[in-house]
Amino acid sequence: MVEIIITAIITLLFGVGITWFIFSNMANVRSKKIIEDAKKEAESIKKDKLLEVKEKFISMKADLEKQISSRSSKVQSQEAKLKQREMMMMQKQEEVQKKNSELEIARDNLATQLEVIEKKKQELDKIHKLEIERLEALSGLSAEEAKERLAQSLKDEAQTAASAYINEIMEEAKMTANKEAKKIVVQSIQRVATETAIENTVTVFHIDSDEIKGRIIGREGRNIRALEAATGIEIIVDDTPEAIILSGFDPVRREIARLALHQLVQDGRIHPARIEEIVNRVRKQVEEEIVETGKRTAIDLGIHGLHPELIRMIGRMKYRSSYGQNLLQHSRETANLCAIMASELGLNPKKAKRAGLLHDIGKVPDDEPELPHAILGMKLAEKYKEKADIVNAIGAHHDEVEMTSLLAPIVQVCDAISGARPGARREIVEAYIKRLNDLEQLALSYPGVLKTYAIQAGRELRVIVGADKITDVETESLSGEIAKKIQDEMTYPGQVKITVIRETRAISFAK
Numbered sequence: 001m002v003e004i005i006i007t008a009i010i011t012l013l014f015g016v017g018i019t020w021f022i023f024s025n026m027a028n029v030r031s032k033k034i035i036e037d038a039k040k041e042a043e044s045i046k047k048d049k050l051l052e053v054k055e056k057f058i059s060m061k062a063d064l065e066k067q068i069s070s071r072s073s074k075v076q077s078q079e080a081k082l083k084q085r086e087m088m089m090m091q092k093q094e095e096v097q098k099k100n101s102e103l104e105i106a107r108d109n110l111a112t113q114l115e116v117i118e119k120k121k122q123e124l125d126k127i128h129k130l131e132i133e134r135l136e137a138l139s140g141l142s143a144e145e146a147k148e149r150l151a152q153s154l155k156d157e158a159q160t161a162a163s164a165y166i167n168e169i170m171e172e173a174k175m176t177a178n179k180e181a182k183k184i185v186v187q188s189i190q191r192v193a194t195e196t197a198i199e200n201t202v203t204v205f206h207i208d209s210d211e212i213k214g215r216i217i218g219r220e221g222r223n224i225r226a227l228e229a230a231t232g233i234e235i236i237v238d239d240t241p242e243a244i245i246l247s248g249f250d251p252v253r254r255e256i257a258r259l260a261l262h263q264l265v266q267d268g269r270i271h272p273a274r275i276e277e278i279v280n281r282v283r284k285q286v287e288e289e290i291v292e293t294g295k296r297t298a299i300d301l302g303i304h305g306l307h308p309e310l311i312r313m314i315g316r317m318k319y320r321s322s323y324g325q326n327l328l329q330h331s332r333e334t335a336n337l338c339a340i341m342a343s344e345l346g347l348n349p350k351k352a353k354r355a356g357l358l359h360d361i362g363k364v365p366d367d368e369p370e371l372p373h374a375i376l377g378m379k380l381a382e383k384y385k386e387k388a389d390i391v392n393a394i395g396a397h398h399d400e401v402e403m404t405s406l407l408a409p410i411v412q413v414c415d416a417i418s419g420a421r422p423g424a425r426r427e428i429v430e431a432y433i434k435r436l437n438d439l440e441q442l443a444l445s446y447p448g449v450l451k452t453y454a455i456q457a458g459r460e461l462r463v464i465v466g467a468d469k470i471t472d473v474e475t476e477s478l479s480g481e482i483a484k485k486i487q488d489e490m491t492y493p494g495q496v497k498i499t500v501i502r503e504t505r506a507i508s509f510a511k
Contacts, residue, residue, distance in 0.1 A: 204244070204245055204246070205244045205245075205261050205262070206242060207243065207244060207265065208242065212265055213237050215270050216235075216237065216244065216264075216265075216270060217237060218271070222272060223271065223272065223275065226275045227260070227261070227275050227279070230275055231253055231256055231260065231279055232250070233246050233247065233250075233256075233257040234246075234247040235257070244261070246258060246261075251321070252286065252290075252316060252319050254319075255286060256279065256282050256283050257279075259285070260282045263278050264278055290312055290315035290316055290318070290319075291312055291315055293314070293315035293328070294311035294312055294314035294315030295311055297314050297328065297332065297357070298311060298357075300332075301332065301335055301353055302350070302353070303335075303354050307384035309384055310358065310361065310380070310381075313364050313365070314357065315328075317361075317363075317364055320364055327360055327364070330418050332357065333418045334356040334357070334359060334360075334411070334415050335352075335353045336353070336356070337356065337414035337417055338352035338355060338407075338414045339352050339353040339356070341410050341413070341414060342410055347406055347410070351387070351389065351390060351407060352407055352410055352411070354390055355390045355393040355394060355407050355410075355411050356410075356411055356415075358377065359374075359393065359394050359411050359415060360373065361377045361380055361381070361394070362376035362378070362379075372398065372400055374396070375395055375401070377395070378391050378394045378395030378401065388404075389407050389408075392405050392408055393405060393411040396408040396411075396412065397411045397415050399412075435490070436454040437454075439461055439486065439496070440452040440454050440461070442482070442485060442489070443463045443482050446478060446481070446482065448469035448470040448474075448478075449463055449464070449465055449478075450464050450465060450466050451463075451464040459495070459496060460496065461486075461496055461497070462499050463478070463479075463482065463500045463501065464501050464503070465500060465501070465502050467503060467504040470502060472502060475500045478500050479498050479499075482498050482500075483498045
């Protein structure tokens with residue numbers, strides 16, 4: 001049994017060895033084949049690379065040959081250009097040499113001509129001397145004496161002509177001076193060209209209905225008394241329909257009262273505490289608006305460096321009028337006129353504009369001293385460090401002080417121009433009221449006339465007659481008679497319409 005097992009093992013080992021031998025032989029054969037194949041492939045790759053290297057070498061050689069040929073062609077072209085330049089330089093040198101030779105010839109010719117001219121000049125000098133000697137012998141005067149006599153005679157003749165010319169210019173200037181002055185004034189007015197509408201401080205407060213009057217008066221008049229005490233303005237509530245009159249000498253107070261009434265009526269709450277609150281608020285607003293108006297006016301006119309108090313006074317001018325003409329508008333207009341006229345006369349327009357704006361500041365001081373407004377304005381300007389010529393122009397524009405600068409007559413003239421132009425100022429209030437009163441009294445002088453009313457600023461006269469004293473036919477003749485008498489005896493602008501009213505009333509009472 002053991003022998004069988006050993007025999008089997010030996011047989012198995014022998015078979016494994018034979019198998020290993022066979023496999024090892026096969027592996028050797030395969031490896032040799034792989035090595036041979038690799039060698040063949042390497043040879044083919046080597047051949048390919050050699051071919052690529054040869055091709056690259058050939059192409060690089062061709063490129064180098066092209067570059068060399070292009071460089072050689074460039075070198076040849078540059079050599080050709082250099083040769084051409086050398087040829088041109090040689091030609092230019094030949095031309096320069098030719099011109100130099102021509103210049104030498106011309107210089108020699110000029111020298112010859114100069115010698116000839118010098119000889120001729122010497123001959124002319126000799127001839128001139130001979131002629132002068134001959135003339136001196138004939139006239140008995142030397143050359144210097146003859147020159148002096150000729151110069152003196154020319155001088156006398158020139159002086160005579162100049163004197164005549166100066167006299168002629170003086171006469172012409174005298175004749176045209178008035179015309180030129182008028183031309184300057186007219187041009188100044190035309191260039192300012194302000195509108196002729198007049199701004200007035202509003203003193204009548206309009207309301208929507210008469211019921212508001214009772215609310216403004218208040219219980220036992222407490223509201224109106226509080227309003228008068230707060231504003232310092234007298235408030236007149238009468239039978240005038242839908243209007244309340246504000247009466248007071250200070251235009252700023254009147255404006256505060258008007259604005260306060262406007263806010264109270266819009267708000268609807270009218271009682272003493274509310275009135276004081278609104279008036280204080282409006283007073284602050286008006287003061288701020290005054291300062292803002294002064295600043296804006298100075299900026300608009302290009303005036304700088306004004307004292308803050310002067311700016312505030314300029315703002316107060318907005319609420320002041322003179323004969324119906326708004327004072328701020330008048331001062332702005334005067335300033336522009338002064339600047340234009342100063343420019344026309346060759347003076348400083350900025351100073352003139354400054355003096356024109358400030359010329360009426362004496363009309364709006366905080367207090368009311370017993371001084372003419374020109375003197376007061378001069379003192380205020382001097383107080384707030386304005387220059388001497390501007391101070392003098394303010395004080396002299398109504399001839400209260402003597403004029404010491406050229407600005408003063410300009411301000412005076414422009415002030416008159418602004419106040420006297422058409423539509424600038426209304427007639428004086430006293431004259432206006434007197435004319436209306438005379439109109440009414442003239443109609444009242446006729447028999448049968450009961451009442452007369454001048455309305456529409458005196459442009460219409462309403463005449464009420466008694467129905468028991470004048471008939472309808474007599475009414476027509478009365479209208480014509482009054483119109484003829486007004487036309488003959490009174491002076492008035494435009495026309496006056498006369499309306500005669502005859503009314504019959506029948507009144508009875510039911511008890």
